[in-house]
Amino acid sequence: MSSHNEENEDVRFTGESAKEAEEFIHAVNKSAWAAGKQKDYTWMADFAYACFTNKALRWYEELDEDTQSDWKLLKRAILAKYTTPPQSPSIVPSGASASAR
Numbered sequence: 001m002s003s004h005n006e007e008n009e010d011v012r013f014t015g016e017s018a019k020e021a022e023e024f025i026h027a028v029n030k031s032a033w034a035a036g037k038q039k040d041y042t043w044m045a046d047f048a049y050a051c052f053t054n055k056a057l058r059w060y061e062e063l064d065e066d067t068q069s070d071w072k073l074l075k076r077a078i079l080a081k082y083t084t085p086p087q088s089p090s091i092v093p094s095g096a097s098a099s100a101r
Contacts, residue, residue: 013048013078015056021082024051025075032071044071 011031013024028048029038037043045068052060059081060068067073 011051012053013051013056014054015052015059015082016054018082018084021078024048025078027051028071028075041071042069045069045074048074 011024011027013020015021028044028051031047032038032040032044035043037047048071049060049068063074063077067077
């Protein structure tokens with residue numbers, strides 16, 4: 001059986017993109033499931049902490065302790081921080097011009 005450190009050896013999060021953030025969350029969830037810890041949000045947050053590097057580590061250190069120690073809160077914070085910029089909506093008639101038809 002692998003140790004906690006060996007399990008996260010290949011999982012890293014640098015904070016470079018929204019795609020990386022989504023992949024990181026998936027990797028943490030998958031690792032927790034493999035370890036039978038998918039409902040242990042403290043374990044998952046601790047696991048994630050060991051994976052933070054570079055920009056993500058600096059960002060993590062600024063979070064409050066509650067967020068750092070609860071995977072549900074940490075996951076939300078990651079998704080809020082590392083989001084895909086909204087794309088310009090396609091041109092849609094406004095209410096006024098749509099009703100003028």
